[in-house]
Amino acid sequence: MNEGIGARVLRKEDKRFITGEGRYTDDIVQPNQRYASFVRSPYAHAKIKKINKSAAEGMVGVEAVFDGKQLTGDGIGNIICGWMIHSKDGSPMNMGVWSALATETVRYVGDAVAVVVADTAANAKAAAEAVEVDYEELPSVIKPDAALEKSAPQIHDNAKNNLIFDWEIGEEKATDDAIKGAAHVVELDVTNNRLAPNAIEPRSAIAVYSKAEDHYTLYTTSQNPHVARLVLSAFYQVAPEHKLRVVAPDVGGGFGSKIYIYPEEIVCLWASMKTNCSIKWTAERSESFLTDAHGRDHVSNIKIGFDKNHKIVGLKVDTIANLGAYMSLFSSCVPTYLYATLLSGQYDIANIHCNVRTVYTNTTPVDAYRGAGRPEACYLVERAMETAARQLGTSPAELRRKNFVGSFPHQTPVIMNYDVGDFAANLDAAIKAADYGGFETRRAEAAKVGKLRGIGMSSYIEACGIAPSAAVGSLGAGVGLWESAEVRVNPVGTVEILTGSHSHGQGHETTFAQLVCDRFGLPADNVQVVHGDTDKVQFGMGTYGSRSGAVGMSAIAQALDKVEIKAKKIGAHMLEVKESDIVIEDGEVKVPGSNKVLGWHEVCLNAYTAHNLPEGMEPGLKEGSFYDPANFTFPAGTYICEVEVDPETGHTDIVQFVASDDFGTIVNPMIVEGQVHGGIAQGIGQALLEEVVYDDNGQLLTGSYMDYAMPRADDLPSYQVSHESTPCPSNPLGIKGCGEAGAIGSPPALINAITDAIGNNDLSMPATPAKVWAAIQAAGTKQAAE
């Protein structure tokens, strides 16, 4: 059975997940384990006047109660943002102080001010309620545009008017001139709604300090355990890097929210040392809503100028991005280099300018969430393109086609250099699959039964696999964005892959093994993937930004190259032939067309017995690689969504969803299709259902599933997913990445379909039935008035 690249190998990891045998952080129990419960601010903005811990300290089972002054007094560092952005005037971003436990001021509801350590979770929670915090409430600001007003409350002393940075990209004057001279300008004000990440597994941590060894272990729900270890050591001074082991075991979904190092992990590690106990903390769902970094929350204006032939001459964007109360780890790069660099979309645009102001508000910190900046860019561009087609009276498909980048490589005015693609091929495939031309017939049929049918399109592009380390370093990144791999071949010929990537739903145990199957013809069952433990695996950068295929697997491929070369040398020596005559396939090392054949295991065993190696060769068969990408990769595609809206209730029924994607080489089509399905489901969630809402005082109104609407099976359609692939030229396997595309491409397709159906373009996400109904009423009133 072929289990190599392109095979639909069933996921090896699913047996334990489906049978309830997964090993998540909260499943781990340590000897001498205690439980932490955090005292959190009930106010969006307040001064901490006094903390009285004595009642809590006297309660049953309580080991200790700590506050922020003790934490900072022990030299624990402030939480930082790891990507430096400079404002257009050259000044560095205004990063405010974020202590893992607030010392003087709380800045959002949920901000941690103290921690209780007790013998049971219930006792810890009871004592946390008994910690008396005397607050002096301060005025708060919630909306990003309001935060910039002069009268707005000041949240961090060093960020005047709550401005973190005022950044730009592209040529402003040239863009203004181009738009001024355009035959037609389309302009939209667009809000990108704030989302809560909602991983199935809440965040969790167990900190284990060994006084005898002066050594720390942290089990945690992390997408990048080595990055966590580095940051905890180098910046937060919790423990020296060589005395801290970070383990991210099975992790139940991340979507970005588990990239960052949160206050709870820092506090648990420190408190473990203070109490000499192991300390577990697992978020309740309410805490997840309050404290997991949120996503999106942009307010933007976009203008696109077209010439008389409908070619784009300029694109200009002004954005205010809400980063919440503190700058989370990668918060600064999301609304800048992961966002504005994609504003060229799939189009050949000579002039682009984007200005981004990021602001503090008294809300949960905002950081990368599935797509991270690219959904925001795609939503702006693709809504504006569909709007332009309507205004220009041309076909949305043909307006896009006319403006597509046609030759590669293509340098955009906003940094990105698109290496390869075939945008028209994906557009054509989507049009065909959706029977785009037959839509008007279907619209008429729907009208007969009182339904408003609409169709919408989105031709997205995104950037994955970020990116050459030197390049991102020059843009302000505090880390390199390569990936590591080690391939250990055992003496019996089985293989272990140690990867710096981390799987929290992606299926790496299967797809990474398929690379070995493909290379040597071994069964997938003979390959074990090891990840998520800094004691086992060499330093790695982890999994986010759809990078584990393009970057993580490239590192494995490079390590496999080295293994293959050495195995061929050994085989050639054993068979007494030239290395260049040797082929490794079907688990054999052989000279094709001859009787010179060795079993793979014979070569491997000889590598370790070292009884018959070429002269001077070291024993063993184990190779490593650090792969630093040469460029971003650029997945792209076209999505078409068709809806029927009930005009009486505003309910939207998605009756068709077509996705044609270019992900380059596909290792496991089943897993890739699953990624697309999941991504589109999240995009539909954003477009139809999900929104984090605060009241004017910063109280979270959508703090549970009673008010935060997640997509469910009956909200979602069956998807038609297909691929038109152009292999990526910059990495050895030709992979582009598929993890986020669905969440990037789908929201504009869906909103474009609804606005088409109801005849009113003034509609924001989430397009709830109430909003859609109101938009239908407004359109009707407008028509009547005309």
Place this chain on the structure above:
Amino acid sequence: MYETKYHKASSADEAARLLAAAEDGKFLSGGQTLLPTMKQRLAAPTDLVDLSQIDAMKGITIDGKKITIGAVTTHAEVASSSELRDVCHSICDLAGMIGDPHVRNMGTIGGSIANNDPAADYPAAMMSLNAEIMTTKRTIAADDFFVDLFETALEDDEIITAISYTVPSKCGYAKFPHPASRYAMTGVFVSKNVDGTVRVGVTGAGASGVFRHEGMESALAGTWTADALKDCTVDANAMLSDIHADGAYRANLVKVLAGRAVASSC
């Protein structure tokens, strides 16, 4: 959840005694509202007196057109009763729309009515069907039972034992679920009685909880069609308004769903 003491009652009398003996007790039926509230620490009764195992309060009795449903009968039991469906399928359909299978297997009709959540389904049916709410102390007409949001005519130690109604000549229920909670954003139950009178019960929409709409009742008494409602008005200012929908939207839903309930009635 704070610590609480659990008691299982085997009769309504015993339940009342157990509650009287508790410092700050609460009756527990299916627990589908009370337990999540306790888990969020928004309620902290010292004692829970479980009514759900009281045999005398279980089951569905059909006597000609007279239906009696025991208070601790679950939504799943109502939804799946073929005998009840034969005589009054709308009440079965309504029960089948409540929550999800977990909720329907635990939640009870008595618990739903006693809680009087403004977005619960059953109160609309009780109002429309002119049901009688039978308690350990008396029988209360639905019109008198539902007082305001989460407020009923029940006294603290009074327990619903059953509800009872006469099957109308026609009835139907239409619900528009809330996108997040799947409670009723609005639900309308319509009934046409043998004597030609009509009762319309509306849940999910009213600022003071479940209500009847007299304008629609008289319109439908004239003609039992959705079209008959076209000149009816629903006061948006008397509707709930929140982050999910404003009063105007809910007022619209009341009218739309009333029409759909009539269209689907039989």
